[in-house]
Amino acid sequence: MSDIAIQVENLSKAYQLGDFSTGTLSRDIDRWWARIRGKEDPFLKIGEANDRTIKGTSDIVWSLKDVNFEINKGDAVGIIGRNGAGKSTLLKILSRVTAPSVGSAKIKGRVASLLEVGTGFHPELTGRENIFLNGAILGMRKHEIKKHFDAIVDFAGVEKYIDTPVKRYSSGMYVRLAFAVAAHLESEILIVDEVLAVGDAEFQKKCLGKMGEVSKGEGRTIIFVSHNMAAISNLCTKAILLKHGMIQDFDRTRLIIEKYINSGKENEAQVIGTDIVLKQQSSIIAFHALRLLSAGRGLTTIFAIDEQVFIEIEYDVLIDNSIITPSIHLIDSMGSCIFATFNGASANTKVDTYYGIPLLKGRYKSTCIIPANFLNDKNYSISAFLVPPNYADAAVAEEALAFTVEETGEMRKEYTGEWIGVIRPKLAWTTTPVLL
The missing domain is CATH 3.40.50.300 (P-loop containing nucleotide triphosphate hydrolases)
Structure with missing residues (x-):
C-alpha cells in the first residue's frame, strides 16, 4: 500500500x-x-x-x-x-x-476537506483564529502555520477582514478563506x-x-x-x-x-410523439418526430467521420399564419454547445429570413445537414427548438437525440488516434515549391 x-x-x-x-x-x-x-x-x-x-x-x-x-x-x-x-x-x-x-x-x-460552507470553521472566531485552528486540527505546529499565513490571506483576498469573526463573512468570503486554508496547509x-x-x-x-x-x-x-x-x-x-x-x-x-x-439520453435514431421529452411546450407548434439519418443507411446513431449527419425535425403547426423558426443545438460530451443553427425558410418559398415565413396549419419537416469530415470522433447530442417570435411560447426538446461519430481509418490514413479539438474539419491545403 x-x-x-x-x-x-x-x-x-x-x-x-x-x-x-x-x-x-x-x-x-x-x-x-x-x-x-x-x-x-x-x-x-x-x-x-x-x-x-x-x-x-x-x-x-x-x-x-x-x-x-x-x-x-x-x-x-x-x-x-x-x-x-x-x-x-x-x-x-x-x-x-x-x-x-x-x-x-x-x-x-493528513486530509484537508472543504465539504460545505462553514466546514471546520468556528463562527465566533476570527479568520485569523480559524486559520490557526484548522492547522492545529491537521497536526501542524504554530510556526508551520505562520509560514503559510500570508499566502492564505493573499489567496483568499480577505486581508481587510482577517480579524473579523467569520460569522459576519458572506458565503463567498467564507468559501474563499476555507479553500485557501485547505489548499495551503500541509495535508x-x-x-x-x-x-x-x-x-x-x-x-x-x-x-x-x-x-x-x-x-x-x-x-x-x-x-x-x-x-x-x-x-x-x-x-x-x-x-x-x-x-x-x-x-x-x-x-x-x-x-x-x-x-x-x-446516460439517460435517448439512444434511438428516431423519437416520435409522446416519446419526445419536452422541457417546454408551445400553444402554436408541436414536435411530431425527431430523426437522425445517414444518406446511405437511413436511421442510425453511428456515423463515420466522412459521413453527413442528417437531422430531421417533423412538426405540426397548430394555428394558421404562425411564424416558426426550427433550430438545433449540437452538444458535445462535455455538455458544451458546439454550435446553434436555425432555419427560417418556409416549406413553400424556401426563403431564409431570421424571423421565418408565416406557415399555414399542417405538418412540416425541416432538415439540417452537418457536413462530412467536420465533427470529431466523439459522442454528441441534439437539442431541438421550434421558436415563434415570442420565445416564451417555444417548443423545446433538450438533448432529445444522441449519436456517435467514429473514426474508420479509411479516410484519414495519416492518423487514426484521438484527435485534439472539438471539431476536426478536413480543410483544403496546398503545397507548392518556392523558386529561390
Whole structure:
C-alpha cells in the first residue's frame, strides 16, 4: 500500500428513515452492545438503493452500497454523479465526518476537506483564529502555520477582514478563506465538494489552478466533486461515476464524462410523439418526430467521420399564419454547445429570413445537414427548438437525440488516434515549391 493514498473496501452507508429504535428494549441493548464491541449492527436490514425516481418500501436507504476503489498518491480524481448518487456521503466518510455502516476506508496521510460552507470553521472566531485552528486540527505546529499565513490571506483576498469573526463573512468570503486554508496547509490529501460553486467565476478558475498546482507540482492527492464537467476534465486524470450509491465505472476522465453525459439520453435514431421529452411546450407548434439519418443507411446513431449527419425535425403547426423558426443545438460530451443553427425558410418559398415565413396549419419537416469530415470522433447530442417570435411560447426538446461519430481509418490514413479539438474539419491545403 506504499503508493496508495486511499483504499476503499466494501464501503456501504445506510440511513434509517423514521423510527430509529428496533422496537424492543432487549434488541436496542443488543444493538448498543454490538456497537461497543465494534461489531456490525445485528438488526441492520438489507435495504434499498438510493434511487429517488421510484418509491421505496424499506425504512433503510443505502446512500452507498459495496463501493470499492483505490487512489494512488498524487492522483487527481473526480467524482461524478447526479444528485443523490452518494457523492457527498462518500466525501464525508473519507473526511471522517461520518462513519460507514459496513466496510472500510483506509487513508494514508493528513486530509484537508472543504465539504460545505462553514466546514471546520468556528463562527465566533476570527479568520485569523480559524486559520490557526484548522492547522492545529491537521497536526501542524504554530510556526508551520505562520509560514503559510500570508499566502492564505493573499489567496483568499480577505486581508481587510482577517480579524473579523467569520460569522459576519458572506458565503463567498467564507468559501474563499476555507479553500485557501485547505489548499495551503500541509495535508497530503485535499477533498473538495461542489461548494466552490458559491464563489465567482474568477475565483473558481483560481481554485482550479491551485488544485492543479498542488496535484501536479506538490504530488498531493485531490478528490474533487463537481457538476462542472469542464472543471473535472481540466483538473482530473481519472474519474469515478456513481449512480444510486454504487460505482458504475472508474476510468480515464474523458471516458467517464462521456458515459455520464450520455446516460439517460435517448439512444434511438428516431423519437416520435409522446416519446419526445419536452422541457417546454408551445400553444402554436408541436414536435411530431425527431430523426437522425445517414444518406446511405437511413436511421442510425453511428456515423463515420466522412459521413453527413442528417437531422430531421417533423412538426405540426397548430394555428394558421404562425411564424416558426426550427433550430438545433449540437452538444458535445462535455455538455458544451458546439454550435446553434436555425432555419427560417418556409416549406413553400424556401426563403431564409431570421424571423421565418408565416406557415399555414399542417405538418412540416425541416432538415439540417452537418457536413462530412467536420465533427470529431466523439459522442454528441441534439437539442431541438421550434421558436415563434415570442420565445416564451417555444417548443423545446433538450438533448432529445444522441449519436456517435467514429473514426474508420479509411479516410484519414495519416492518423487514426484521438484527435485534439472539438471539431476536426478536413480543410483544403496546398503545397507548392518556392523558386529561390
